[in-house]
Amino acid sequence: VVTGGCHLQPDPAFAVLGRSFELRIVEASRGQAAGSVDFEFELTNGGDSAAAACFGPSRTVSYRTASGGGSSVQAFYHPGCEYEFTIASGKAMRFRETLSIPELSSAPTAIEVEIEVVNPRRCGGFGCASIHVKSLNRRDVM
Numbered sequence: 001v002v003t004g005g006c007h008l009q010p011d012p013a014f015a016v017l018g019r020s021f022e023l024r025i026v027e028a029s030r031g032q033a034a035g036s037v038d039f040e041f042e043l044t045n046g047g048d049s050a051a052a053a054c055f056g057p058s059r060t061v062s063y064r065t066a067s068g069g070g071s072s073v074q075a076f077y078h079p080g081c082e083y084e085f086t087i088a089s090g091k092a093m094r095f096r097e098t099l100s101i102p103e104l105s106s107a108p109t110a111i112e113v114e115i116e117v118v119n120p121r122r123c124g125g126f127g128c129a130s131i132h133v134k135s136l137n138r139r140d141v142m
Contacts, residue, residue: 011129014119018131020047021117026094028111028139035102037061037111037141042094043133045087054081056116056130061099065107072101078127081120110138
């Protein structure tokens, strides 16, 4: 899904990333701050060429306990580039983030995450064109 006003200037190379990227949660543990989780992610480029992009600020964390579930959304309507990166074809990069999940209970919780990736070549006054990449796996946080 490409969002923002910049989608009016299509960039076919960036659009392919939505199908080329695979996100995996390597580790997830409760953070030091209440209602936070420390993550280690691996983002793989399964495409035929190097991928140059940026991490945007939006994140969606979905969680499920034995008694129910929910989600925590950190959305930005005009996303910008927070950290630029390049991943060669067939390669992966690992990165760490601490995400706030205010409704996180003390019960064991299965968590999945969706990150925003923005196109640094299509940014303007209304932010950058972006895609969202959902984790292929869930991790249990005890």
